Amino acid sequence: MEKKVVCKSRKGSNQKVSQQSIEKSSKPIAGMSKAEILAGHSRNDSVASKDIGKILDPATLDTIISHLRTSLEETFTQSSQTKDALEPFLVLLDPESIQTYLEQAWDLDRFVLDNSFLYLLSLDPQLHRTNFRTLIFFKDGRLIKTRESSNNVIRSFFELIGFSYDFIRGISTRVNGKEGHCVPYILGRYSFLPLSGPTRRQSSWVNLSKVQHYRALKGEKGVEIHCENQHVFQLPVRSQFFADKVKQAGQTIHRQEHLLRNVLRNFDYVEGRKEERENNLLGNAFHAHTDRISMISMEDYIRIFQFSFAETALKHPSLRDNPVTDEALQLLRENLYSDLPHLRNAVR
Structure with missing residues (x-):
């Protein structure tokens, strides 16, 4: 009985103490005004904020934000990269380097060639150990192998452009005043170089408009060209031959641009913009009835x-x-x- 009484008295005393503390916190303190009480609360808040400031100082905050930013960038980069990302081409002179690309290429006998191709390679059945006749490398990493000859593939492309190789070759021959071997095909944005005489036999073709720079290979007959998107090809041609053709192509482009500027000037185009004929007899005649125009x-x-x-x-x-x-x-x-x-x- 005595133990029970002692326990009850302890519980009662504890309850009184807690109740008193609650009352002290909820009721105004005797002898203190409301302004003084508010000032005390503000002091407590400032102390708490100072404690937080000690934990999260500006340097620490910058470190946390920088870490979050780095993590987000890494996550975005990993998600944006596909598992099947294609590596740049590295085509060497030895035939063995072609075998890997032959295995990876799409087998297509009917397709439409576009101006994004980098290198149209004419295959040698014995050298490359294949029944395919042409292997084509594209800027975006595509590979196409076909049983069509390289001449047929490139001729069909010239038909889409509208001018055959013989037409371009004839103009270049007359402008330069002499017959040329492997004349570059230059027509505006189309710039292609045959690596051998395309009128006599199969030929490989290089898209010169996609070549950024080139260098001669030391100790062997060949030129290494670096194309867009980090693609690299080694061509089995003499460096002097390639340099001469690049120079010839540059001269042809310059002549065509000069001719185009003169034509545009004669048609009143200034910097690509048409000059309007205002209050002009011929300009007004343009708006005549269509039934009078042939x-x-x-x-x-x-x-x-x-x-x-x-x-x-x-x-x-x-x-x-x-x-x-x-x-x-x-x-x-x-x-x-x-x-x-x-x-x-x-x-x-």
Whole structure:
């Protein structure tokens, strides 16, 4: 009985103490104004904030934020990189380096070549131990192997561009004044170099517009070209041959750009912008009724230009007294351009 009484008395005393402490915290302290009580609370808050400041000082906060930023960047980089990311091409002179790419390439006999290809390689059946005839490397890492010859593949591409290799080669030969071997195909943004005579046999082709720089290989016959996206190819050609073709291609590009500037200037284009003809007789005539304008297709208009160039050439003073000149003009009119509208006032 005594033990129970002692326990109850202890519990009661503890309850009184806790109750008193609660009352002290909730009731105003005797002899202190409300302003003094608020000031005491603010002092307590400032002490607590100082304690937190000691734990999270500016240097520590910067370290934490920097760590979070680094973690986020690493996470984003890992998620953005695919597991099947393609490595840059490294094609060496030895045939063994081609075997790996032959195994990885897509087997396609019908496809459309585009201007993103880097190297169109003509395969040797004995040297490369394959029945495929062409292997094509693309800028984005694609690989295509085909049983079509390299000449057929590149010719189909020239058909899409609109001008054959023979046409470009003929212009380059006449501009340079001599026959050329492996003449670069240069037409605006299209720049290709055959590594051997494409008119005689199969040839490999390099897309010069994707080459950033090149260097001669020491101790062996070859040139190493570095293309966009870190792709590297070693070509089995002499360094002097490649340097001469690059120089020839650069000169052709310069001539074409010069010609284009003159043409645009004659059509009132300044820095690629059309100059409007204001208050001009011919400019106003452009807005005439369409039924008064002779509608000629672009193809016919180009053929008329071709005939005009041919006629001008045949009337050169050196051919004026040549009896073949008149026969050639008549041949052009009757066999090649007889169906053209408005040519020599001919009736449709």
